[in-house]
Amino acid sequence: MDFTFDSEQNDLREAVRGLLERSYGDGEQRRKVAASDPGFDEETWARMAEMGLLGLPFAEEHGGMGAGPIEVAVVAEEIGRVLAPEPFVEAVVLAGGLVAAVGTDEQKSEVLAGIAEGTTLAAFAHAEPGTRWSPSASAVTATPSPNDRDGDGWRLTGTKEPVPNGARADVLVVSAVVDGGTALFLVRGDAEGLTRTGYRTSDGGRAAHVRFDGTPAEVLGADAGDRTADVERAQALARIAYAAEAIGVMDTALRTTAEYLKTRRQFGVTLSRFQALTFRAADMYVSLELARSTALWASMVADAGGDVVAAADRARLQTSRAGRHIGKEAIQLHGGIGVTAEYTVGHHTSRLTAIDHLLGDGDWAADRLARTVTRYETVDPLGAPYTG
Amino acid sequence: MRLQLSPELSAFREEMRTFFTTEVPQDIRDTVAARRHLSRDDYVRSQRILNAAGLAVPHWPVEWGGRDWTPLQRHIWREEMQLACVPEPLAFNTSMIGPVLAAFGSQEQKERFLPATANIDIWWCQGFSEPDAGSDLASLRTTAVRDGDDWVVNGQKTWTTLGQYADWIFCLVRTDPLAEKKQRGISMLVFPMDSPGVTLRPIELIDGSREVNEVFFEDVRVPSEFLVGEENRGWDYAKFLLGNERVGIARIGFTKRLLAQAKGYAQEVTVAGRPLAEDPRMAARIAEVENELVALELTALRVVAHSADGRPHPASSVLKLRGSELQQAATELVVDIAGPLSVTSFADGGSEVPEWARVATPEYLNYRKVSIYGGSNEVQRTIIAGTILGL
Structure with a gap:
């Protein structure tokens, strides 16, 4: 058991910190970037690609760096520290993560390489109005369309919202209802029958209303089988990355x-x-350190091949409670200046609030943990099922 | 970053677990599991078994029975002990006066006291707090005045835990009332509790227990050889001692076990035909406390894994603060699970109420102490704000 970062991980942290502090060392630059589309800085994004960050968790054969969840957490924490608006968790960890988990070799080579190079911005179109935090789809339906694409095409119909970076995305990973469950599809940004209406989000980012009207789509993976478990797992890894990002945000808010x-x-x-x-x-400080321990641990569980879904729920619950506590107190202890857009600390609270609601909040995670809590006696965080 | 314990540490943990669950008498472990009060004899029997196996004072210097373990090994030792319902070695002996004597005592004092302290042949009690010196300990007023080869002690101590069982007391006394800083006029003396002029008066607590006492000194004569270290350096020794006191005070193993028991109790109680454990609100409450406890355990592991150089990790104040709160949260949970049965504390023969429900409220009330002793939680917040946040 070892809670220290190795020298390569520390080097990675230093490099990312250097890059992001050049871009967002003062809050003013972030405000400027957030004011116009796409809500992040394309140049910083390109530099992140050069540094290998946008392909960090992908296999080298697909253009990635072959790094693990701990390196992802290092980057996410640095993003949180300066509130960098670049959608690392959303585009790389979540949307890219789904392609890496489910895609065919051909899809991985094409899409992941594009993400890693910074030429393809991917978005996961999954949330649907009126539902919350489900791993399955209900509002978009997929139907086979044998006349498209060598006889194995599909058409999507329905609505997704909010889709993070949905208007700017070059490729959408879309969850849709098929016979027998929820399958995943790739939709190109220029596909016919795709209507995207982007807007600014509460935390200064971007999301979109995305409508599919018989939109041509390619199955992600070998077939249109049920991918609910893959979505659950990819979201768990994104929750763990968000936990690290939240730690960075909270750390700065407290300092x-x-x-x-x-x-x-x-x-x-x-x-x-x-x-x-x-x-x-x-x-x-107490809230922050307890949340930091849980966030670090969850990334170690993912690294060790343990039960990421359960570990992510624990990290989600702990960072949700800590994020609300620290976010609210940071503003209150500042007084009126904390509520202004000009000062930084309110934006930290805003980002924490967004992170808290995108993939499940604390009550949601507590409820999931509660369902199994009486089936075992004690939790050993250094033992099975967390150690894989 | 690595999650798993090394094979050596896994084996160490297994060795501890096996020892505690097989070598310590079942009747003592049952008493702890049922959260009944231990007798003096229970403490002594248990500690002597640990001491014979080299498991009573592993954190002491090697020449006095220490094991030269890493902080992580000590953490595992303590957690496994708590999980196995083994009474911890008497803190006054093993965490407080023992390390002080080993560090600052004379050779004669070490030889005379340390083996007997490890083996609990001497039962020590603590004479620190006074009616007007609690968190502000340096304001203590008990005096010791030199008279020939003796010190003559007059004054009063309070909150002396298990003083009724004690053979000896270690005591902070004012030896220089004119010192410029009040901390500089304090010395540490040790003397037998049956010295002429020592009187003990028990204090009854809100749970009906009598575990703390007032101790009065009237012209108690203490031979000068029982001064610990140097005259007027007692405050340094007290700070050293209190630093050790906070080690392991989070009692994560204890809370973990109590939470496991609470889950069982919640299965026994029925609400509208279903076990209380299936009530979503109750289950969520258990899950929340458990998750906080996981976070605390991981924080403790971070702290022990990174304090090898002897300096405490800055997050260690978090352990005392949150550890005490979670002990209290778990005891509160058990009271709430017991519901109306929680008022039956003093029932005996004729009652059908299970024992766990009878002890629930006394324990909950008694555990209000844990956020007060060992440096109150407000003292911990002061430390965090001052030393960590620079406020």
């Missing part, structure tokens, strides 16, 4: 808050003289 308490003066003294405030900052 910013502590710094503010040390410098802001009221009643003739710095705010750090008021125990009512410093104790609350101490509690934020």
Whole structure:
């Protein structure tokens, strides 16, 4: 058992930090980038591709770096630290992760190589209005269309929303209802019958309403079999990456808050003289460190080939509770400045709120853990099923 | 980054588990599992078995019975002990005065006291807190005045846990009332509890237990050879001791076991024809406490894995703070599972209420102490805000 990063992982962290701090060292640059489409900086994205980050978890034979969940967590945490708006978790870990998990060799070679090079932005079109956090689809239906694509084409009909980066994406990974469950499909951004309406999200990112009207689609993988378990697993890996991103966001929110308490003066003294405030900052630290331990652990479980779904639920629950605690207190301890768009800390809270709701919130994770909680006596985080 | 324990540590854990579950008498472990009070004899029997196997004071210097284990090994030793319902070696002996004597005592003191302390031939109690010196310990007023070869002690201590069983007391006394800083005028003395002038008065707690006491000193004569270390350096020794006291105070193994028991109790209680354990709110509450406990255990592992150089990891204050809160959360959970049965604490022969439900409320009430002792949680917050956040 070892909770330390090796030197390569530390080098990776330093390199990513250097790159992102050049782009987002002050909050102003992020605000500018968020103000116009696509909501992230294409140039930074291209640099991330050059550095190998956009192919980090993919196999080398498909243009990736062949790295694991711990390296993914390192990058995600650095993204969170400066609130970089680049959609690393959404496009690489989740959408790319599904292609890597399910795709044919041909699909992997083409799509993953494009993602890794930064020439293909992928998005997972899965959420549907009126449902929440299901691993299966219900609002988009797939029907075979033998006249398309050498006789094995499909057509999709229905609506997905919100689709993160759905308007800008070059390729959509779409979950859709087939006989016998939920299958996955690839839809090109220029496909006929595809209508995308993008908008700004609460945290300054972008999402879209995506309508499919008999839109031609290619099955992801060898056949249109049920992929619910693959979606569940890919989302679990994305939840673990989000946990790391949230740690980065919370870490900065706490450090910013502590710094503010040390410098802001009221009643003739710095705010750090008021125990009512410093104790609350101490509690934020407690929340952060407990969440950090769980997030680190979950990435280690994924790395060890353990039960990622259960580990992701634990990380989701812990980072959700910590994120709400730290996000709300960071603003409150700042006072009015914390609610302004000009100051950084409110944007951290906004991002934490988005992360908390995209793939399942704390109550949702607690409910899933509760279903099995009486079937075992104790949890051994260093033992089965987490060690694979 | 690696999740699994090394094969050596896995074997170590297995060795500990096997020893604790097979060598410590079942009746003692049953008493702990049922959360009944242990007798003095239970503590002594259990610790002597551990000591004979080299498992009572592994953290002491090797020449006095220590094992030169890593912090992670010690963590595993303690957790396995708690999971197996083995009483931990008496903290006053093994975590408090033992390490102080080993570090600062004279050679004569070491030889006289350390083997007897490890084997609990001497039962120690702690004379630190006073009615007007709690978290502000340095304000203590018990005095020791030099008279020939003796110190003469007058004053009062309080919260002296299990003082009724104790043979000796280690005591902070004011030896220089004129010192510029109040911390500089304090010394540490040790003396027998049956010295003339020592009186013990039990304090009854809200659960009906009598585990803490007031101790009064009236012209107690202590030979000068029972001064620990140097005169007026007692505050340094106390800080050293309190640092050790906080090690293992999170009691994760204890909470883990209690939570496992709570799951069983929730199966026994029926609500509208279904086990309470199947109630979604109850199940979610158990899951939340359990997840917090997993987070705490992982944090403890991070701390012990990275404090090999002897300096505590900055997150260690989190362990005391959150560890005590989770012990309290688990005891509260058991009271809530017991529901109306939780008021039956003093029922005996004629009652059908299971024992776990009878002890639930006394334990819950008694455990309010854990966020107070060992540096109250407010002291821990002060440490976190000051030393970690720089506030």
